[in-house]
Amino acid sequence: MLESLHLVKTFGDVTAVRDVSLGIKPGEVVGLIGASGSGKSTLLNLLAGLLDVTSGTVKLNNERVKGPAEQLVPGHPHIKLVHQEYQLMPNVSLRENIAYALRFYEKRYQEYRVEQLVQLCRLEAIQHRLPRQASGGEKQRTAIARAIAEKPAVLLLDEPFSHLDLPNRELIRGMLLDLVRNEKTACLFVTHDSTDALSISSRIGILQDGQLVQMGVPMEIYRRPYNAYTAQMTGPVNLIRAKYLPLMGIIHAYPPNALACVRPEQIRLTDRGRFGGTVRNVFFKGAFMEVEVEINRFVNLIFLASSTEKIKVGQLVGLELSPESVHWMRGSA
Numbered sequence: 001m002l003e004s005l006h007l008v009k010t011f012g013d014v015t016a017v018r019d020v021s022l023g024i025k026p027g028e029v030v031g032l033i034g035a036s037g038s039g040k041s042t043l044l045n046l047l048a049g050l051l052d053v054t055s056g057t058v059k060l061n062n063e064r065v066k067g068p069a070e071q072l073v074p075g076h077p078h079i080k081l082v083h084q085e086y087q088l089m090p091n092v093s094l095r096e097n098i099a100y101a102l103r104f105y106e107k108r109y110q111e112y113r114v115e116q117l118v119q120l121c122r123l124e125a126i127q128h129r130l131p132r133q134a135s136g137g138e139k140q141r142t143a144i145a146r147a148i149a150e151k152p153a154v155l156l157l158d159e160p161f162s163h164l165d166l167p168n169r170e171l172i173r174g175m176l177l178d179l180v181r182n183e184k185t186a187c188l189f190v191t192h193d194s195t196d197a198l199s200i201s202s203r204i205g206i207l208q209d210g211q212l213v214q215m216g217v218p219m220e221i222y223r224r225p226y227n228a229y230t231a232q233m234t235g236p237v238n239l240i241r242a243k244y245l246p247l248m249g250i251i252h253a254y255p256p257n258a259l260a261c262v263r264p265e266q267i268r269l270t271d272r273g274r275f276g277g278t279v280r281n282v283f284f285k286g287a288f289m290e291v292e293v294e295i296n297r298f299v300n301l302i303f304l305a306s307s308t309e310k311i312k313v314g315q316l317v318g319l320e321l322s323p324e325s326v327h328w329m330r331g332s333a
């Protein structure tokens with residue numbers, strides 16, 4: 001198990017990581033979501049033993065992971081970090097890039113393991129290409145294959161899905177799930193986009209200004225975000241001040257400026273709506289539409305409608321929201 005205990009990292013007067021404590025078990029995928037500058041890469045480097053901590057501890061199976069100041073070669077043999085830039089050797093094939101990680105092993109085992117990795121990372125068809133002849137997704141998969149060649153206990157990934165198209169993102173998602181199932185690797189990745197994190201992680205964490213503000217199972221964080229930042233980082237959301245909720249038929253006992261979170265799918269289109277408004281925008285998203293409705297001068301709401309519905313800008317619509325769908329947030333806006 002990889003653990004961080006009260007990790008802090010400062011650069012001059014910037015605190016990039018503030019008191020972060022977390023644990024990742026073998027066979028678990030954990031996604032950390034944070035805005036740009038929230039400390040994601042710094043945290044990954046600390047966990048990998050590639051950056052010295054200001055205070056706090058990183059432990060792998062109860063043994064302290066040393067920082068670069070304490071070692072000749074930075075890093076830990078059982079913790080691998082895949083950077084955003086892949087860092088492949090440019091003049092040898094993708095397959096040889098993977099094999100290089102196994103160069104100290106006996107030839108037969110090396111061949112066997114490379115073959116296994118090529119299959120696991122879906123590289124059969126393009127394994128003999130040079131990195132410059134490969135797409136971003138193929139290079140990403142090669143970098144992951146190389147990182148896991150020696151079966152590390154922990155795989156850390158920096159933005160593994162950014163710059164990839166949907167089919168490649170799906171491939172990497174499937175691959176990571178296979179990997180943790182087959183090899184019991186503990187996998188932690190950071191991202192600024194919640195979609196992949198919500199779909200494959202057993203737990204997700206939200207980083208805000210270097211702090212881990214919330215951690216839990218994806219559904220719980222999506223439904224019950226701690227604050228507005230957590231709500232916005234995990235998907236489309238309506239953030240509604242308490243004083244406007246009676247407009248929607250919701251009676252409550254909260255102060256006027258308390259903030260409520262209502263996810264778009266919790267608002268329903270209905271002919272017998274308790275409230276309604278004028279459609280301002282309709283965003284086609286494929287299987288569904290995101291519809292923006294002006295309730296009054298101060299409140300716009302978004303709700304989801306099936307893309308088979310006929311909804312037009314300027315149309316009046318009736319809506320329904322049940323009191324149980326409203327989540328009151330503790331943190332400030």
Ligand SMILES: Nc1ncnc2c1ncn2[C@@H]1O[C@H](COP(=O)(O)OP(=O)(O)OP(=O)(O)O)[C@@H](O)[C@H]1O
Binds near residue numbers: 034042
């Ligand atoms: N070597 C450094 N020297 C000084 N400040 C740094 C250094 N590395 C990071 N920082 C600062 O620490 C904070 C966190 O940076 P970090 O790169 O970890 O964020 P991030 O969430 O990974 O951002 P992004 O998603 O944009 O890559 C930022 O304010 C950044 O400017």
